[in-house]
Amino acid sequence: MYRKQIFNILKILVSLILLFFIFSRIDLAAFISHVHQANPWWLLTALAMMMVGVVMRAWRWRILLTSIGVIISLKELTIIYFIGFLFNNVLPSGIGGDAVRIMELNRYSQRATDATTSVLVDRFLGLSALQAIGTVALLFNWQAVPPQVAYFTVIIFGCGLVGGFLLIHRPLYLALQARLSVVRRLTKIKVIGKLFESFQSYPLAALGRAYVVSLLFNLSLIAMNISIGLALGAQASLIQYAIFVPITSIVLLVPISFAGLGMREGTYIQLFQAVGVPPEIALAMSLLVYTIGNLCTGLIGGIIYLSRSVKELGL
Numbered sequence: 001m002y003r004k005q006i007f008n009i010l011k012i013l014v015s016l017i018l019l020f021f022i023f024s025r026i027d028l029a030a031f032i033s034h035v036h037q038a039n040p041w042w043l044l045t046a047l048a049m050m051m052v053g054v055v056m057r058a059w060r061w062r063i064l065l066t067s068i069g070v071i072i073s074l075k076e077l078t079i080i081y082f083i084g085f086l087f088n089n090v091l092p093s094g095i096g097g098d099a100v101r102i103m104e105l106n107r108y109s110q111r112a113t114d115a116t117t118s119v120l121v122d123r124f125l126g127l128s129a130l131q132a133i134g135t136v137a138l139l140f141n142w143q144a145v146p147p148q149v150a151y152f153t154v155i156i157f158g159c160g161l162v163g164g165f166l167l168i169h170r171p172l173y174l175a176l177q178a179r180l181s182v183v184r185r186l187t188k189i190k191v192i193g194k195l196f197e198s199f200q201s202y203p204l205a206a207l208g209r210a211y212v213v214s215l216l217f218n219l220s221l222i223a224m225n226i227s228i229g230l231a232l233g234a235q236a237s238l239i240q241y242a243i244f245v246p247i248t249s250i251v252l253l254v255p256i257s258f259a260g261l262g263m264r265e266g267t268y269i270q271l272f273q274a275v276g277v278p279p280e281i282a283l284a285m286s287l288l289v290y291t292i293g294n295l296c297t298g299l300i301g302g303i304i305y306l307s308r309s310v311k312e313l314g315l
Contacts, residue, residue: 011258018262022269022283031280034232038284042231046292049224054081054297056217060125060210064118065105067206072105079304080105085294086301088259117201125207127253128164129214130246131157133222137242144239146274153243156250167199168207221245221293228288234277244271259294 023031058077065072084101101119135157138150145153166173173196177184199207222245229236236244251267252260268286269279277285 008258011256015257015259015261015263018257018266022262022265026279026283030278031283034281034284035288037233038288039231042227043288043292046224046227046231046288047296049220049227050292050297053217053220053224053293054078054085056213056220057081057122057126060213060217061118061122063206063210063213064121064202067203068118068201070105070118082297082301083305084301085297086299086305088294088298121199121202121207122210124164124167125210125214126217127249128160129211130218130221130249131160133215133218134243134246137239141237141239144237144275145243145271149243149247149271149274152247156246167196168204170200218245224293225285225289228285228292231288232281232284234272234281234285236272236275236277240272240275244268247271259290261290264290 055074055078058074058081061081062072062074062077065077080101087100105118131153134153138145138153142150166176222241225245226238226241229241248264248267248271251263254263257263265283265286268289269282272282272285273279
């Protein structure tokens with residue numbers, strides 16, 4: 001636990017350094033002006049999209065759990081998701097949001113393995129569906145983004161496609177594991193090994209339904225970003241949003257900053273500035289995405305967590 005606390009302190013420091021560097025390179029007055037003039041109705045729309053997205057994620061999780069005999073209401077899973085956001089995005093604790101979701105789920109299932117596998121599969125399906133949306137958007141207009149961004153999108157989608165096929169095709173997975181040392185080394189990594197084993201527990205029909213819900217959730221995530229962009233007057237196309245949001249999600253997998261702060265902002269500036277959006281607007285977009293998509297959900301989770309703790313204590 002002590003090592004995790006040190007790691008969290010280091011992540012906060014990285015975020016502060018990155019944000020300081022970013023703010024030192026923009027027109028601060030223009031940034032404040034853009035934020036001040038943001039259209040509140042579009043921001044409320046983004047907030048609504050965020051709320052819809054959390055329910056969709058809980059719905060996807062429920063499909064997976066139901067398929068292995070763990071029955072929990074959509075309402076309760078939505079509450080657990082909000083509590084997970086609290087620990088992931090608001091509190092600099094040594095406990096991650098996924099770990100909290102697993103602990104909360106263990107209230108309803110004594111099979112700890114079910115809790116762990118469902119969270120891993122849930123996370124993978126979400127990322128995979130988001131990359132698929134980005135690739136489809138790219139097919140409509142390859143020229144909408146810089147070539148390196150287009151190639152990166154295709155490569156990431158291709159890797160996810162191959163990985164997904166291996167996850168659901170156990171005979172091929174076992175054959176490659178036996179014959180290729182690189183596959184054996186990868187599966188020895190704890191998270192990757194668990195993910196491969198986890199997928200074998202779920203019927204293909206359930207994985208398919210969960211994937212469809214993932215597509216709907218990620219469309220709401222992209223819609224939230226578009227709403228924030230419209231609130232700030234960002235001149236970017238729907239296709240560009242559909243390609244850039246998945247790339248940002250991949251960058252945020254690198255766990256070197258707190259709640260992605262600094263990493264997210266730098267990525268938004270690099271991507272949107274490449275298609276003509278001023279860096280001050282791109283920065284404002286990224287911070288509002290964090291505020292609405294992460295901070296607001298975390299604060300809601302905090303209220304739920306506090307009220308639940310008070311009830312359990314009988315106060």
